[in-house]
Amino acid sequence: MNVEVVAVGTELLLGQIVDTNSSWIGEQLALVGLNSHFQTKVGDNLGRIVDTLSRALERSDAVIVCGGLGPTQDDLTREALAELAGEQLDEDETMIDTITAMFGERGRRMPMNNLNQARKPASAEFIPVQPGTAPGLVLPLQKGVVYAVPGVPWEMKEMLSGYVLSDLSRRSGDPAAIASRTLRTWGESESGLDELLAPRMAELDQLGNPTLAFLASGVEGLKVRITAKAADTATATSIVDDEADRLRTLLGPLVFGTDHDNMESAVLAMLEARGHTLGVAESLTGGLLGSRLASVPGASAVFRGGIVAYHPEVKQQLLDVPVGPVVTETVALAMARGACARLGTEVGLATTGVAGPDALEGHSPGTVCMAAVWPGGEAAITLKLPGGRQQVREFACISVLDLLRRRLMTDDA
Known part of the structure; x- marks a missing residue:
């Protein structure tokens, strides 16, 4: 029909x-x-x-x-x-x-x-x-x-x-049952995801069931929707489950959740399973990261709070950041360590950088330094994020969460 x-x-x-x-x-x-x-x-x-x-x-x-x-x-x-x-x-x-x-x-x-x-x-x-x-x-x-x-x-x-x-x-007049599952991914472009899955999609084109579709979700990443049709719900669900397992193997750490999961809920679940608490220190994201974390039901089991240290002096006074340039990985790491120390957590995240529209310290808008510290180690990276001021801030939030997620997965491996 x-x-x-x-x-x-x-x-x-x-x-x-x-x-x-x-x-x-x-x-x-x-x-x-x-x-x-x-x-x-x-x-x-x-x-x-x-x-x-x-x-x-x-x-x-x-x-x-x-x-x-x-x-x-x-x-x-x-x-x-x-x-x-x-x-x-x-x-x-x-x-x-x-x-x-x-x-x-x-x-x-x-x-x-x-x-x-x-x-x-x-x-x-x-x-x-x-x-x-x-x-x-x-x-x-x-x-x-x-x-x-x-x-x-x-x-x-x-x-x-x-x-x-x-x-x-x-x-x-069609008694068939439909089942669907959506894998949430981050870290690859739509064309890149298509390239990774091209052999499997060619196989499914021949089979006709299940089917795959890509759904771009902007700063929330890319979705891969699996849909299966069968004579009954149990069979359709089983087909979807098998395909989801296959795709997880193909995509590896690109997959961070399913259906209604988001990056913050996935990271909070990982930390809760490990018995860790989380604190954040934010500069260019200005509280957006903490807001996203707090929007997850049950976040209080893990998330202890955040420090919005926008001005360099606040970074220095509250987070023990050294005097000097603030758009550096060194500052991001100091902020993440400071969040752990001030908030009494095992895990800390931090963001600093240039949201725009003006350059800062010789760095163009979209330059973001972010860091994560956790009991197994620490990491800092610098990214050049696309878009205007708000998009840069949103991309920074999901990127720093993904930085921690991937490091935790590496520790588990």
């Missing part, structure tokens, strides 16, 4: 709102084994919405149209569905009662234009999952089926997860 996604809203075309709904829907369709070859955005114009949906039905078996189900005059998805079906919009008394009750439960007055949301073409049905006042619609047509869902992300996701995806799978 081919499923097309149509996002409705002039604000999407003007860039006032980023269309994250379509990307999420596309991901969910892939996870349940449904093809999606087209995604389209269209403004709040009845004729253009009807034309877009008509074109979508000519090339796809089903269409998910997102947005345009509100109560105002520019919410035209219901009218477009009625025109596609050649029917009038009729008010549904049961839905009127449902929407009225929702407002009553919230202690709010219901504006009369909310009754527009209780209208539907005669051949359409309301989606039984309704988290908000905007009900979704299912419209079977001769060419295919249209699902209309709200543009509010959490409402849309509940309808997709609670009804639409399972109904699409039922209509497709």
Whole structure:
């Protein structure tokens, strides 16, 4: 089954709102084994919405149209569905009662234009999952089926997860189960990763199952998604597990986690397993590293705190950094040792350098010195990181965490 996604809203075309709904829907369709070859955005114009949906039905078996189900005059998805079906919009008394009750439960007055949301073409049905006042619609047509869902992300996701995806799978007649796993990597470019995995991907092209896809995630690294299809969930999961083990062997230390892991959660888990605590000393990252670490649930078991030593005098007074240039590996190591001493930890991390836009001490923007100290040793490196000021700071955070991760892995080997 081919499923097309149509996002409705002039604000999407003007860039006032980023269309994250379509990307999420596309991901969910892939996870349940449904093809999606087209995604389209269209403004709040009845004729253009009807034309877009008509074109979508000519090339796809089903269409998910997102947005345009509100109560105002520019919410035209219901009218477009009625025109596609050649029917009038009729008010549904049961839905009127449902929407009225929702407002009553919230202690709010219901504006009369909310009754527009209780209208539907005669051949359409309301989606039984309704988290908000905007009900979704299912419209079977001769060419295919249209699902209309709200543009509010959490409402849309509940309808997709609670009804639409399972109904699409039922209509497709394909009982197959889909399993997926994402390996998180850092330290290699997309082209480099493709080169490393090219022989295995050629083998999988012949097999057809599982499949691999690269997903670039900016400062969070590259993702390698494994997707398998089988007659049941257990078999599909087993295929994914076997392939994940194979790829870990091929990629080695490039893989730092799976699925929802990030670099900070991976490093904190490694330190907790060793019984170590962590302190950080930050200059150009200005507390960003500590913030990322503190965002991980349970971080307090490992992370004791951080020192933001931005000015050279603060570095000298709090971290025993020697007087002189501060964009050096020597200073980064002194900061990391100072973090351990001041915060009472076994492991310390430090960043210093030039975030930009101006040069410092003869070093161009993007020059970052970072260091890690741990019971097994210490290490410092200098990197030239890309991007503007914020990107340099973000790259520095994940790079210094990766520096520690790889050294700990080497100690384990």
